[in-house]
Amino acid sequence: MSVTAQISTVHGAPPLIYTLTLSTSRIQEVNSPGVTMTLNVSNTVSGSFYGFSWNVTDPSGSIRSFVYYVAANGPFLTLAVVYPRDFSGALVKYNGTYRINIFQTYPNPTALVATGRFYTGLTDSLSYQRTAQVFILAQGYASNENITMRILHAGIPASGFPISQLADGNGVFSYLWPIPVSTPLGDINVSLSGQVTVKKPPDSQIFTILPTSVSISQLVANLTLLQGSRIAAFSFAAVYPDGSQAKTGTTTIRVLEPDGITIHLVSMTYNTTVNAFEGTYRIASSDPSGGWAAIIDANSFDDVYGNVGPSTGVVRGFVVEPAASQNPQTSTVTYLLLMIVVLLAVALTFLVSWVLFFARKKVQRSVLKVDLQSIEREAARVQNRDFFGKVRDQLKQRQQAKPEEGAKDG
Template identity: 30%
Template sequence: MTFSSTLNAFHGTFQIPLSSEVGAWAATVEVNSFDDGYGNKGPVSSVLKPFTVAPAILTVSATTNYNNYTVGSIVVIYASIVTPGGYNFTSGAVTATTYHSSTQIGSPLSLFYDQSRGKWVGSYTVNSTNPPGIWQIQVNASDIYANMGQGSTSTLVTVPASPPQQSSTFNYLLIAAVVVIAGLTILVSWIFYGRKRVLRKVLKVDIEAIHAEAKKVENQDFFKKVQEQLKQQRKENDNTPNG
């Protein structure tokens, strides 16, 4: 202990470890534990000062790497945790729980201590099913000795709206329409090409009939000419005098 002229008293400090037991403690000054070097000693009887030790309240400061995220973004959570004595809290359990309008998003995320940063770190990937808006991230720290603390931060998450899903009835109607259109197309094609084939057959038959009639006509003219020639010869024979 040292003498403080400001306090006009001797004073000393003692750092209570996080692993210390909680409950009733006492600071004592033993008999003749003070000596000024000139033979003056004291006290003549022990001095006792009781006090109570409670679990430590840890100071937690939470931050994120950015302030705005969207689907596929990685939200990195940092937590700086300090003991009442000003030392980094490096051993224990630290979790980050995310909320949107008091509704928890996913499961609590366990953070790990990054020695190089002197902070606890964890990450979460935003997916399309997450709600958009302001997210509250609460970080809780504790150890096996009941020392604990919590802190929070917030960030904005933007999730694009998903297109409305088509009902099964609409899908069935769409399929039915496609089938009907395909059927009509086949029917029209069959009628068109079928009629074309019939017209070709009828046209072919008509042409053959015309040729046949033409041949008949030609044959009739031929017989008429032969008959006319025979008549002419008969006339000539009748007009010739007998010798």
């Protein structure tokens, strides 16, 4: 804050120009670091003395003063004081407006040359997004005094309130409140009341709760085969600024075909088993192959409490192969069946070869047996047993030689 005023101090001399600057416009109920008030005075006369009285009125109406006398070393004079450090008996223990009045007491008769104000509150900010933490701080209570804190929205207590907590040994109360994602939006009142201490004005303040953001860093797309159909499965995690995950709400993603025009909508819902939002799209056999894309549009996700995201769109590409090449499992099964057929064919061929081999040997023995019987009949008929006896012996020898030749061939 800056306030400028002009006052003439010496007849014929340029008027003094006063500018008041504050280090901050708002603090919590705490003494340190306080508020630095800087007064710049222009057109001062070197060697002349100047006197100023700084008066600060707190919200209870109590006034604390600080008197400053200084000699100028040139045309500019800079004076700085800190509230409450430089003001005897001053404390920042009330919630509200602190008013500053600066009077020049010398050399002129007392004159108001600068004014200003700063505010003191219970919270470290006047507005918060959900999931942020509200730091509440107050002082001026008795040592270890029991303090009751209430947080209300439209007269209705926030979840978990009111609470009671002791001040520390110096009468300072502090509390950190993480704002739930479902906390009602708008103005919230926080108030403190001591079991013994009664403050006037009481510790009470309004602050505002705003929606928070939801980020979605990655969209996952997987192609699977289910009961002969191609399924595109999508999933993502929605995260709040404090790192916790959104578990409520829905969104619809756009699935874009390779032509860049045809769009399919997929509803995403939360799956408690995998802690993620999931949705699927069944790819028809008539759908085109090539590069597809899944898109989450900016601010299309809403967690049902008014917290939305992502701030920018999220895109994930995936490739759909032609239907004939989609089932690597079917190709594998076909290959295995082909191998089994080939092996069976080989085994059958081997078996038939062995059967034919043994069958041929059996036929040969039968033919030889028939030839011997015919010779016997012919020998009996012509009565020349000696001649046919020799022939029979030669044939028996030849018959005995056949198995040996077969064994060598095998």
